[in-house]
Amino acid sequence: xxxxxxxxxxxxxxxLALAWGLVSIPLVWGIVETLVNAIKAFQ
Amino acid sequence: MSGSFLHRERTIAPLGYSRWLIPPAALxxxxxxxxxxxxxxxxLPMTKLIGITQSxxxxxxxxELGWIFxxxxxxxxxxxAVFGRWVEEGGPRRAMFTAALCFAxxxxxxxxxxxxxxxxxxxxxxxxxxxxxxxxxxxxPVSTLIRWFPDRPGMATGMAIMxxxxxxxxxxxxxVWLMSRFSSPTHVGVAETFIAMGLIYLCxxxxxxxxxRVPPPGWAxxxxxxxxxxxxxxxxxxxxxxxxxxxxxxxxxxWILCLNVTAGIGVLGQASAMSQExxxxxxxxxxxxxxxxxxxxxxxxxxxxxxxxxxxIGRKNTYFAFxxxxxxxxxxxxxxxxxxxxALFVLCYAVIFSMYGGGFxxxxxxxxxxxxxxxxxAIHGLLLTAWSMxxxxxxxxxxxxxxxxxTHGVAPAQAYNVTMYVMAGLLIxxxxxxxxxxxxxxxxxxxxxxxxxxxxAAPVFGSE
Numbered sequence: 292x293x294x295x296x297x298x299x300x301x302x303x304x305x306x307l308a309l310a311w312g313l314v315s316i317p318l319v320w321g322i323v324e325t326l327v328n329a330i331k332a333f334q
Numbered sequence: 335m336s337g338s339f340l341h342r343e344r345t346i347a348p349l350g351y352s353r354w355l356i357p358p359a360a361l362x363x364x365x366x367x368x369x370x371x372x373x374x375x376x377x378l379p380m381t382k383l384i385g386i387t388q389s390x391x392x393x394x395x396x397x398e399l400g401w402i403f404x405x406x407x408x409x410x411x412x413x414x415a416v417f418g419r420w421v422e423e424g425g426p427r428r429a430m431f432t433a434a435l436c437f438a439x440x441x442x443x444x445x446x447x448x449x450x451x452x453x454x455x456x457x458x459x460x461x462x463x464x465x466x467x468x469x470x471x472x473x474x475p476v477s478t479l480i481r482w483f484p485d486r487p488g489m490a491t492g493m494a495i496m497x498x499x500x501x502x503x504x505x506x507x508x509x510v511w512l513m514s515r516f517s518s519p520t521h522v523g524v525a526e527t528f529i530a531m532g533l534i535y536l537c538x539x540x541x542x543x544x545x546x547r548v549p550p551p552g553w554a555x556x557x558x559x560x561x562x563x564x565x566x567x568x569x570x571x572x573x574x575x576x577x578x579x580x581x582x583x584x585x586x587x588x589w590i591l592c593l594n595v596t597a598g599i600g601v602l603g604q605a606s607a608m609s610q611e612x613x614x615x616x617x618x619x620x621x622x623x624x625x626x627x628x629x630x631x632x633x634x635x636x637x638x639x640x641x642x643x644x645x646x647i648g649r650k651n652t653y654f655a656f657x658x659x660x661x662x663x664x665x666x667x668x669x670x671x672x673x674x675x676x677a678l679f680v681l682c683y684a685v686i687f688s689m690y691g692g693g694f695x696x697x698x699x700x701x702x703x704x705x706x707x708x709x710x711x712a713i714h715g716l717l718l719t720a721w722s723m724x725x726x727x728x729x730x731x732x733x734x735x736x737x738x739x740x741t742h743g744v745a746p747a748q749a750y751n752v753t754m755y756v757m758a759g760l761l762i763x764x765x766x767x768x769x770x771x772x773x774x775x776x777x778x779x780x781x782x783x784x785x786x787x788x789x790x791a792a793p794v795f796g797s798e
Contacts, residue, residue, distance in 0.1 A: 303352045310358035310545060313538075314365060314497070321503030325631065329624035 342425030347547035353482040353555065355545055360475035360494035362542025363430050366535040367437060367471045368501015370410075371630075373403050373460070375509045379522045383451060386522060394453055402460050404725075409465025411722030414473050418715025419575050421470060422708075426478040426546045433471030434539030440464020441532030448525040471539070472498065472718070476698045477711035481549050484707075485558050488649070488699040492641025495695040499634035505531075567650055567771070571779035572706030578713045581774050583704045586767045590653055591697050592720035592727070593764035597660065597757040598690025600728030604736075604750075605629055605683065611746040612671040612679065625680065632684045633691040640692025641699065649700040650771055656689045657765035664758040668751040694721075704774055731756060 338344055377399045384390040421429040443459030475494050483490035512530050516523030554560070564570055578584045601608065606622040617625070644652040663682045670678035697717065702710045732753050739749040 303350065303355075306545075307352055307354055310355050313541065314358045314361040317504045318361075318365060318497075318500050321500065321505075321507060322631065324507040325503050325627040329627045331620075331624070 340424075340428040340431055342423075342428070342548065345425050345427045345546060345548050346550050347553075351547055353549070356475070356479055356482045356547065357490065357493045359426075359430075359542045359546040360479055361497040362545075363433060363471045363474060363539050364494050364497030365501045365504060366539050367433070367468045368498040369505035369531070369535070370403065370406055370464075370468060371499075371502035372505035372509060373406070375506050376524060376527075379513060379524050380448070383448065383522055383524065386520060392451075398453060402456055405457055405461025406465035406468060407725050408722055409462055410468040410472060411718045413466040413469030414715035414718040415469075416715075417466075417470050418473060418712030419709070421473055421715065422477060422575070422712040425548060426474050427543050429470050429474035430539060430543035430546060433467045433474055434536055434543060436463050436467025437471060437539065438467075438532040438536035440467060441528045441535070445525040445528035445532070448528060469715070469718070473711050473715045475542075475546065476714050477707060477709075478546065478548055480698065480702050480707050480710055481553075483555070484560070485555055486642070486645045487702050488644040488652075488696055489638070489642040491698040492638045492695040495641070495698075496634055496637035496691075498694075499630070499637050499691050502630060503634070508534075567648065567773055568703045569706050569774060569779075571774075571776070572708035573704075573713075573774055573778050574780055575709040575712040575716070577778050577780075578705050578709070579716065581704075581778055583771055583774050584713070584717070586771050587697065587700055587704070588717055588720045589767045590764050590771075591693060591717060592724045593760045593767070594653075594656055594660075594690065594693035595721055595724035596728040596731070597664065597760050598686065598693070598728070599724055600732040600753070600757060601683075602629070602633075602687070602690065603729050604732050608750050609679065612750065613674065613676055614747060616674065616676055625683075628680070629683055629687045633687040636688025636691035637695035639688065641695035644696045644699060649696060649703050650768060652692070652696050653700070653768045654765065656693055657761045657768060660686060660689055660761045661758045661765070664754045664761065667754045668748070671747060671751070704771075706780075708780065 377396055380399055381389045381393050381396060384393045417429075440460045440463040443463060444456045445459075447453065447455030447459055476491055479490040479494060480487045509527060509531065512527040513523045516526035516530075560570070573581070606619075606626050609617045609622045609625055610619060640652060640656075647655075663686050666682050667679065670676075670682060698710060698714050701713050701717065705713050732750075735753045735756060736749045739752060740746060
């Protein structure tokens with residue numbers, strides 16, 4: 292069967308940015324909070 | 335209407351759908367259910383629901399509250415094992431939707447328990463209903479990710495399971511912040527925090543449920559060609575979920591996971607106390623809590639690092655690395671204490687926790703290599719009973735050995751030495767189990783007729 296290769300369109304690009312932003316922003320916030328508290332603990 | 339929305343057929347991806355949307359869909363679920371690791375932030379406030387500033391005689395005890403977490407983990411393992419086949423056959427959207435309802439309901443029922451000050455309602459809410467949501471949610475994206483990423487199954491499942499490790503990083507500060515907003519001089523604010531978290535997690539998990547898709551039959555990524563010759567220890571066949579239980583491979587991997595988790599979970603719960611007792615005068619209580627946060631970060635990062643590495647070096651070699659390196663590192667911890675080297679202690683623990691997380695994250699791909707993709711989610715669900723067992727073995731081993739040593743006159747700084755050697759011994763047994771893992775005998779493979787629903791033949795189209 293012949294392969295039909297498709298590159299992600301613009302909507303795919305926006306969806307990807309939104310989806311990854313939705314999960315990475317809270318995770319990065321949580322990690323930064325943890326690291327800040329960890330650094331405080333050593334001061 | 336809702337039934338059709340949840341139906342597996344409705345989740346088949348359209349042409350050109352990017353497979354890179356699936357990891358965030360999985361993370362929407364795993365980042366939420368990973369909250370369970372941060373549940374302990376509620377323990378102390380829940381001991382002061384009546385007394386507010388300090389525990390009143392009618393307030394709940396910490397020992398009673400500890401059962402909430404234990405019940406949730408018990409029901410995680412049980413529901414993953416019981417509902418694994420249902421999850422696999424109904425598709426990821428139905429499973430994620432159900433997990434969202436259960437997990438959010440768990441919080442809402444628990445809020446009622448706090449409001450009425452009835453602990454059994456919280457056991458039922460967060461422990462039983464929420465725990466069931468944990469189990470269904472944990473396994474829901476596994477086989478979907480493996481189907482979307484046949485070229486990098488370790489990395490794909492590692493991303494989701496990394497989310498489970500990372501969920502606590504969001505939940506802990508979020509819970510503390512919400513309780514500070516809802517508390518007053520006459521009120522602790524736990525019930526309102528439970529309601530808020532239940533609603534936030536419901537919305538977040540529903541987003542994951544909405545965007546998840548399964549690949550169309552015969553789909554393969556662009557530029558991906560299945561290996562012409564079967565690779566050693568990577569099957570192209572499928573094994574039925576309950577037939578997997580009859581294979582020695584399932585039970586060897588069960589013990590591999592159980593032993594790796596027993597060693598890790600045993601010291602994870604005691605990391606704070608252990609570091610303070612081993613380095614009295616060097617590590618304070620505050621510094622120890624910072625260290626625990628640092629170790630949790632390595633636990634999370636290890637999930638992605640090791641599972642991705644396993645795509646290149648193979649699953650069996652990855653577990654060999656866990657067991658060989660882990661044995662050396664556990665044995666080094668008493669030496670670090672003896673020479674008072676905090677740096678060596680932190681280094682050993684950081685790598686140990688990265689491998690603890692890596693063990694969880696690499697196991698779905700190990701199962702896929704052994705049993706194929708068809709029932710890998712359900713088989714993974716059955717395997718999670720090893721986690722439940724390890725959750726009992728690990729802390730019991732660490733606590734009892736320490737207690738025995740202390741009551742027999744061993745100084746607290748050396749009380750953990752025997753524990754470390756016992757953990758190293760467990761890892762040697764794990765190494766031997768891994769050594770015996772061979773390909774599954776062909777008599778366990780599903781026949782073509784049985785497996786025809788699962789078409790994994792030539793690629794039809796691809797997208798990244």
